[in-house]
Amino acid sequence: MSDLASLTLRMRDVIGGIWREAAAFGLVGALAFLVDTGAYNLLVFGLPGVTGGPMRSAPVQASAVATGVAMIVSWAGNRYWTYRHRRREKVTHELALFVFVNIVGLVITAGTVALSRQLTGCDCALSDNVARLFGWAVATLFRFFAYRRVVFMAA
Secondary structure (H helix, E strand, C coil), X not given: CCHHHHHHHHHHHXXXXXXXXXXXXXXXXXXXXXXXXXXXXXXXXXCCCCCCCCCCCCHHHHHHHHHHHHHHHHHHHHHHHHCHHHCCCCHHHHHHHHHXXXXXXXXXXXXXXXXXXXXXXXXXXXHHHXXXXXXXXXXXXXXXXXXXXXXXXXX
């Protein structure tokens, strides 16, 4: 087999592995996104027809709580599915790294809500959710690379 053919096969395997990993990561992330967004809207805006949620006067803190709940869903999905072949033996060490990476992600997401409210003065559901969507996109890119390089590395 020529060097070029060998390199082509190795590249195909690497790219295929990353795409499978990215797809699994994306599905886990989509579920976590639904949990996060649903929890945030319930905490701040309440159920439809109700005047407001229990944290309507604290949207940034509600964003942090919602992201924390979603983080638990994300860790379980990524540990036991996406990165099941790369788990660390020391679960506590892996979880500590995961929490640290997600705290950075939480700051990114909650920060977009704070920045949006500061810059626009708007406190409506649409404005908050657009800001959170932008924050989620940036935080998701950060998490994907951090999980691969830092968190889920078989020791």
